[in-house]
Amino acid sequence: xxxxxxxxxxxxxxxxxxxxxxxxxxxxxxxxxxxxxxxxxxxxxxxxxxxxxxxxxxxxxxxxxxxxxxxxxxxxxxxxxxxxxxxxxxxxxxxxxxxxxxxxxxxxxxxxxxxxxxxxxxxxxxxxxxxxxxxxxxxxxxxxxxxxxxxxxxxxxxxxxxxxxxxxxxxxxxxxxxxxxxxxxxxxxxxxxxxxxxxxxxxxxxxxxxxxxxxxxxxxxxxxxxxxxxxxxxxxxxxxxxxxxxxxxxxxxxxxxxxxxxxxxxxxxxxxxxxxxxxxxxxxxxxxxxxxxxxxxxxxxxxxxxxxxxxxxxxxxxxxxxxxxxxxxxxxxxxxxxxxxxxxxxxxxxxxxxxxxxxxxxxxxxxxxxxxxxxxxxxxxxxxxxxxxxxxxxxxxxxxxxxxxxxxxxxxxxxxxxxxxxxxxxxxxxxxxxxxxxxxxxxxxxxxxxxxxxxxxxx
Numbered sequence: 216x217x218x219x220x221x222x223x224x225x226x227x228x229x230x231x232x233x234x235x236x237x238x239x240x241x242x243x244x245x246x247x248x249x250x251x252x253x254x255x256x257x258x259x260x261x262x263x264x265x266x267x268x269x270x271x272x273x274x275x276x277x278x279x280x281x282x283x284x285x286x287x288x289x290x291x292x293x294x295x296x297x298x299x300x301x302x303x304x305x306x307x308x309x310x311x312x313x314x315x316x317x318x319x320x321x322x323x324x325x326x327x328x329x330x331x332x333x334x335x336x337x338x339x340x341x342x343x344x345x346x347x348x349x350x351x352x353x354x355x356x357x358x359x360x361x362x363x364x365x366x367x368x369x370x371x372x373x374x375x376x377x378x379x380x381x382x383x384x385x386x387x388x389x390x391x392x393x394x395x396x397x398x399x400x401x402x403x404x405x406x407x408x409x410x411x412x413x414x415x416x417x418x419x420x421x422x423x424x425x426x427x428x429x430x431x432x433x434x435x436x437x438x439x440x441x442x443x444x445x446x447x448x449x450x451x452x453x454x455x456x457x458x459x460x461x462x463x464x465x466x467x468x469x470x471x472x473x474x475x476x477x478x479x480x481x482x483x484x485x486x487x488x489x490x491x492x493x494x495x496x497x498x499x500x501x502x503x504x505x506x507x508x509x510x511x512x513x514x515x516x517x518x519x520x521x522x523x524x525x526x527x528x529x530x531x532x533x534x535x536x537x538x539x540x541x542x543x544x545x546x547x548x549x550x551x552x553x554x555x556x557x558x559x560x561x562x563x564x565x566x567x568x569x570x571x572x573x574x575x576x577x578x579x580x581x582x583x584x585x586x587x588x589x590x591x592x593x594x595x596x597x598x599x600x601x602x603x604x605x606x607x608x609x610x611x612x613x614x615x616x617x618x619x620x621x622x623x624x625x626x627x628x629x630x631x632x633x634x635x636x637x638x639x640x641x642x643x644x645x646x647x648x649x650x651x652x653x654x655x656x657x658x659x660x661x662x663x664x665x666x667x668x669x670x671x672x673x674x
Contacts, residue, residue, distance in 0.1 A: 224266045227251070227258050279319060287313055287320065288327055300324055344458075346380050346505070351412045351513035353379040353451075354405075355462035358393035358420075361470050367483035373469065374401040377462045379416065380507040383500040384465070385409060387473075387492040389485040395422050395438050396570045399527040406446075406523065410514035414449035416459055424452050438529050445526050447515075472499075529568040535559045540588065541566070541576070547588040548576060556583060 226244055229235035230251065237255070241248045257265030290311055295303045300321035307313040307320070324330035347353045355377050362370045372393050376386035386408075388401035405412075417423045425435045436444070443450050453459045476495060482488050517523070533541040539550040539557070543566045550556040564578040576583045 220267050224263055227254050227266055230255050231258060284323060287315060288323055291324060291329060296329060300330055348380060349507050349509040349511045349513050350378055350380055351409065353414050353416055354385060354412045355379055355416045355459045357418065357462045357466065359466040363474055364477060364483045365474065371485060374398065375462055375465060376405055377465050379461060381505045382461060383504045384496045387496060389488045395529060398422055398439055399570055403523055403527055410516050411446055411448055413513050414451055416451045416453060419452045423450060442526050446521060531566050532563040533566050534563050548585045549588045551584045
């Protein structure tokens with residue numbers, strides 16, 4: 216019996232012994248007098264068992280039938296032993312016609328030992344990994360989006376290159392977002408100072424890892440991975456943040472120390488921060504740098520045939536049409552009509568986009584002269600934007616929307632009837648004269664929007 220039922224038994228016993236009246240007993244138990252009289256009658260008939268709940272020991276009205284539960288467990292053991300409760304519940308309903316709630320399936324699987332709740336699972340153990348033996352053997356890289364200039368400037372991203380063997384900061388590069396071109400710039404700074412490392416260790420961001428096999432020019436290879444392959448530098452991706460914990464912990468230290476150093480020096484621009492970065496790196500490495508087990512430097516110098524200007528670029532392949540034109544990033548480029556370009560019809564050639572925005576078209580190692588024909592005026596409503604650049608894209612979108620609102624506030628006409636002035640509606644009193652408004656250049660508006668979107672995606 217529960218404590219509540221024991222208290223009720225004492226009160227009912229007092230009523231039976233005529234030590235307490237039914238009215239007072241009803242007030243004490245917060246029941247009606249008639250209910251107290253029923254309890255007294257049941258107590259006289261069945262004893263203490265009559266005070267308890269009469270449904271105790273009986274199966275519930277909503278209890279799952281034993282045959283159905285046994286069938287469900289048999290199917291789960293035979294076919295869905297490694298399924299989770301939610302997926303197993305869906306398969307039981309779709310394939311076998313057993314409609315059960317996912318919590319019922321969870322309880323059945325837990326009782327049968329086929330599922331362990333997450334709260335009962337042992338924690339994962341991340342065993343430490345020994346450092347690499349020499350400098351330049353493994354470089355951990357990561358981007359940290361943070362308010363590095365606090366309230367003095369908008370938030371930006373800091374690209375961090377740290378050596379695994381010594382915990383030394385190798386490169387710090389402030390940029391707007393964690394993009395391919397940003398890593399091209401940071402990698403160029405690194406190679407020009409130290410040389411080529413053996414391998415770079417990163418996360419599985421879209422800059423380093425390609426989930427879909429649509430990147431060019433290699434299948435399943437990103438632009439950054441293609442560039443490092445041409446430099447003969449390996450790229451490794453970590454499965455978790457703990458695997459590259461050295462750079463993750465360095466980010467926490469930088470978000471404390473570097474922010475305060477920038478505040479003391481009143482630095483609030485990327486250019487000034489990048490100029491100060493070498494001084495901070497020297498002080499940081501003097502305080503926290505470790506001595507490697509081997510004095511060998513694994514960095515390699517650039518070969519004479521390795522041109523960073525051509526390697527660290529965004530490179531795609533485009534097919535030349537019969538009219539000696541090709542399209543890239545919603546722009547049509549026309550090649551000059553020469554015997555060399557005529558031979559390129561129906562061939563794929565490379566389009567190079569440099570970090571400074573220059574476009575170069577190359578075939579067989581030679582740059583081809585071209586002219587820009589026209590930018591497509593159709594706005595791309597489904598443009599893909601990386602989540603790490605979403606904030607900056609939204610800022611540009613707000614700017615475009617503000618320009619549109621300003622035009623609408625100045626009584627600009629709608630997109631219909633672009634060939635003639637749009638007349639505003641007359642007021643009810645019909646006393647003011649009708650005004651004629653100038654038509655809006657829709658092509659210019661859409662061109663402006665497309666340029667801003669292309670600039671945001673290209674950063």
